[in-house]
Amino acid sequence: MKEEEKVTVDFRNKSDHVHFKSRKRILTDNFLGGMAWGLGSVIGATIIVGVLGLAIVRSKTIPLVGDVVKVIISEIQVGVQEFTK
Secondary structure: OOOOOOOOOOOOOOOHHOOOOOHHHHHHHHHHHHHEEEEEEEEHHHHHHHHHHHHHHOOOHHHHHHHHHHHHHHHHHHHHHHHHE
């Protein structure tokens, strides 16, 4: 049987195995990450508000909420009619 070979690693020269990013690369990565986070937040909020709005519009049968929704819808329709004249 062969003797096992020992593997030694010299960590004195860290530049051989550690890759540092430049400041420009760090700023670019952070900027793009922030833009993606912001876009995702806007899309998510739009979906949530849309679903809640749809639920409110569909809730005309609920006594208190339904009355408020009817008033809001009638005011919007009056405003649209005046705007299109």
